Amino acid sequence: MIIMKFVKSNYRKKALILLLLSFGMIFASIGFSSLNFPLNFTSINMEEPNIENDFDYQIQIPKTSEYQNFDGAGENLNIALHQSLMNTSTIEFTNLDASNSFTEPFPNFNGYNTSFINMTIEGIFAPNHTLIIEDDAFEDSSDVASTFVSAFTVPSNSYLINASFDLVTTSGTPSANIYLFNSSWTGTRSEPVTSSSQIIGSFSSPPNGWNDMVLTKTLLNNSNTANNTWFIGLRETTGLATLKWRYVFDSTNGDNSEAYYLSGGWQQITNDYDCKLDLTPLNNIPKPSEINLKINNTIVIDTIDDSGYYSSNEAYSSSSDILNFTISADWWDISCNITNVQINYTKTDLLAGSEFNIAGSGQTVEWNVTRNGGINYFDLGFSNYQINFTIPDTWDNETINVYNGGTPKTSDSTNRLLGNGFREVNVQNAGNGTFWYLTADSTNLLLSIETLVSGVDVNIANYSNTVDFNATFLEIIRKGNLNLSVYSPSPQYLNH
Numbered sequence: 001m002i003i004m005k006f007v008k009s010n011y012r013k014k015a016l017i018l019l020l021l022s023f024g025m026i027f028a029s030i031g032f033s034s035l036n037f038p039l040n041f042t043s044i045n046m047e048e049p050n051i052e053n054d055f056d057y058q059i060q061i062p063k064t065s066e067y068q069n070f071d072g073a074g075e076n077l078n079i080a081l082h083q084s085l086m087n088t089s090t091i092e093f094t095n096l097d098a099s100n101s102f103t104e105p106f107p108n109f110n111g112y113n114t115s116f117i118n119m120t121i122e123g124i125f126a127p128n129h130t131l132i133i134e135d136d137a138f139e140d141s142s143d144v145a146s147t148f149v150s151a152f153t154v155p156s157n158s159y160l161i162n163a164s165f166d167l168v169t170t171s172g173t174p175s176a177n178i179y180l181f182n183s184s185w186t187g188t189r190s191e192p193v194t195s196s197s198q199i200i201g202s203f204s205s206p207p208n209g210w211n212d213m214v215l216t217k218t219l220l221n222n223s224n225t226a227n228n229t230w231f232i233g234l235r236e237t238t239g240l241a242t243l244k245w246r247y248v249f250d251s252t253n254g255d256n257s258e259a260y261y262l263s264g265g266w267q268q269i270t271n272d273y274d275c276k277l278d279l280t281p282l283n284n285i286p287k288p289s290e291i292n293l294k295i296n297n298t299i300v301i302d303t304i305d306d307s308g309y310y311s312s313n314e315a316y317s318s319s320s321d322i323l324n325f326t327i328s329a330d331w332w333d334i335s336c337n338i339t340n341v342q343i344n345y346t347k348t349d350l351l352a353g354s355e356f357n358i359a360g361s362g363q364t365v366e367w368n369v370t371r372n373g374g375i376n377y378f379d380l381g382f383s384n385y386q387i388n389f390t391i392p393d394t395w396d397n398e399t400i401n402v403y404n405g406g407t408p409k410t411s412d413s414t415n416r417l418l419g420n421g422f423r424e425v426n427v428q429n430a431g432n433g434t435f436w437y438l439t440a441d442s443t444n445l446l447l448s449i450e451t452l453v454s455g456v457d458v459n460i461a462n463y464s465n466t467v468d469f470n471a472t473f474l475e476i477i478r479k480g481n482l483n484l485s486v487y488s489p490s491p492q493y494l495n496h
Contacts, residue, residue, distance in 0.1 A: 074354035077369055077390055080346055081377055081430075082115070083107060084384035087341040093327065096334045101326050106318040107345050107379045113315040114323070115346035119295060120339050124306040126281040126291055128161075129332040133257050134272040138246035141168055142271070144176055145241040147262040149192055149233030150273040151183065155330035156291055159280045160218045163201065163232065166246040166274030168208045174236050174243035175204030178215065181231040182224055190258055192231040192266055196224075206243070210274075220279075231260070232275065247271040281331055292330035344384075347377055352389070352437075358444065365442045367395060374434035389425040389438050393417055399441040400425060404433040447472045 091102050106112070133152050142148060163178060182196035201215040222228045236243045247259070250270040259273055260266040282290050288300035288308035296316075300308040316323060323343070327336075352371045358364070369389060378385045389402070402409040402425065415425040425438065450457050450470040461467050469484060485494060 071355065071357040074356055074367070076351040077354055078348070079350040079352050079371060079375075080348045080388040080390075081350065081375065082344060082346050082384070082386040082388070083378055083382040084345070085341065085343040085382055086384075088339070091338040091341075093337070094335050096327060096329055096336075097332060100328060101324065102338070103322040103324055104341060104343060105381055106321050106323040107347075107377075107382065108321045109347065109377045109379065111347045111349040111377075112345045113317045113348075114343055115313065115315065116342075116344040117310070117312045117314075117316075118340075118342045119310040120307075121288065121293070121295075121300055121310065122307045122337050122339050124286060124288065124291070124293065124308075124334065124336040126284055126286050126329075126331045127333050128278065128280045128284070131277045131279055133275040133277065134248055135166075135274060135276060136248045136272075138166060138274055139249050141244035141246045142261075143241050144234045144236045144243050144245050145239070147179060147233050147235040148245055148273065149179070149181060149231040149260050149262075150275055151190055151229055151231050151258040152275075152277060153227070153229050154220050154222065154279060155228065155332075157222055157282055158220050158331075159282070160200070160220055160232075160277060161215060161280055162212065162278035163215055164210050164212045164276040165206075165234065166210050167206045168244045168246060169206060170242045170244065172238070172240045172242050173205040174238045174240045175202065176206075176234050176236045176243055177202045178213065179233045179235060180218060181233065183226045183229040183231060185226040189268075190227055190229040190231075191268075192233075192260055192262075194262070194266070202237070204238075210276075232277065245273055247273045286331075291334060293334070293336075294328050296325055297328075345382070350375075350377075362444055362446070362448075364396075365444055367391075367440045367442060368437060369439075370435070370437040374432070375430075375436050376432045378430070378432050385430040387427040387430040387436065389427070390418070390422050391425060391438065391440065392442070393421055393423040395423065395440040395442045397423070399439075401439045402427050403435075403437055403439075404431070405435045407433075443474065445474050445477070447474050 085105060087104060093099065131152055131154075133150050160180070177199045178201035180198050180200045181192035181194070183190040184193050185191075198218070200218050201213055203211065203213055220230060234243075234245055248271065250256075250272060255270070256272045259269050259271045261269060283305065285306040287302040287305055289302050293300040293308065295310040296312070296314075298310060298312050298314075300310045302308050318324075327338075350371065352369045354367060354369045356368075357366045359366070369391065375387070391400075397415065400410070400413070400415065402413050409427050409430070412428045412430075413425055414428075415423050417423055448471070450472075451459065451461065452468040452470055453461050453465045455468075471482075471484075
């Protein structure tokens with residue numbers, strides 16, 4: 001219940017009372033009755049004649065009337081457009097290290113962003129890889145009576161299966177063990193962890209030059225080492241001190257690997273030892289997670305071996321009519337195919353004007369939401385055109401209708417509550433058009449307006465009276481602005 005006071009109007013014609021409540025985008029109601037003021041009087045204290053027996057006086061005093069029609073403008077409402085790309089052709093990648101980017105069409109209109117992307121990736125293959133620590137012509141040699149090691153890094157968990165060392169024997173028939181060490185991070189560099197040493201192979205009497213050696217198949221689990229870095233090394237076991245591991249000085253061709261020798265602790269040296277390693281992934285037809293496969297730096301989700309999917313709700317935009325993608329993996333020379341691409345594009349910067357009309361006192365509120373200038377933002381190269389209207393959730397769901405010009409589209413529409421005071425109306429099978437609009441009704445929240453003089457309900461008041469207006473609503477009004485206006489009926493001049 002809302003009570004407003006109207007004090008001593010000197011407007012000497014009958015009056016219309018208009019009560020308009022607006023909150024957010026919802027014009028809650030209007031309701032009307034009129035105040036009747038004496039047209040002729042000589043004193044504000046004069047006694048009123050008997051109205052029932054004085055026909056002439058009755059004619060001079062207008063009876064209560066009701067406002068028959070009211071309309072106005074509401075707030076602008078949001079419109080969102082959706083269109084989709086479906087690409088079922090195969091995009092082939094034979095080596096991601098050589099080529100790893102591709103493009104898809106983008107709507108050639110400002111304001112679009114991606115709202116959903118889904119891609120299917122199949123046929124993933126990860127080949128074995130030879131990792132070259134150093135293979136340049138040697139500059140000098142170092143004996144391996146002590147343990148000498150050289151660092152290497154693997155991008156993901158894998159197996160070390162073979163190694164090749166560039167060696168020279170000065171005399172005798174020396175033999176040596178091949179060691180593997182985990183690494184730790186000193187704050188500035190990686191360093192071998194002595195306690196982690198394991199012998200993964202051995203040899204004797206190597207010929208001068210490159211020697212290929214089959215190693216014990218050894219798992220390189222990067223969670224057990226720092227910065228994905230490992231150390232491989234040699235130590236002569238015969239004590240002849242005649243076996244030398246060739247190396248290149250760092251200053252010759254740059255530092256390719258951190259190198260150390262063990263003598264009272266690890267001593268760093270500026271050499272790159274000639275060494276090549278054969279690595280195999282955990283699986284040559286891996287799951288995406290096994291090689292950390294990504295598209296635009298987002299993880300590809302596993303489905304089965306050699307397959308997965310990429311899904312993203314990130315809003316990507318483009319200043320041209322193409323959208324760029326990059327695919328990457330933590331292994332060498334990966335090949336794969338993208339066999340299906342779905343991209344949903346959404347434009348959310350459109351508004352539609354709303355207008356309302358109330359045919360009479362207490363009647364329902366009729367709404368019309370119109371996109372001025374129409375819609376011409378659907379690109380013919382795409383499909384699945386949709387339009388979303390966002391309207392107040394107080395509008396009657398059963399009265400919602402949508403049109404594209406003279407074509408009804410209500411049968412193509414569904415709606416859902418958003419939980420924030422609004423409802424989303426989704427129109428399928430949409431398209432460009434010069435006159436898109438939505439209609440709906442809402443309940444008139446104003447139940448009645450009473451005019452009171454000294455607490456008595458009247459429809460005639462004297463000039464001297466203080467008039468209270470008592471407005472009753474169908475529900476509690478918790479927000480918004482409430483305006484009471486008193487008008488003359490014809491012409492409609494604002495009186496108070």
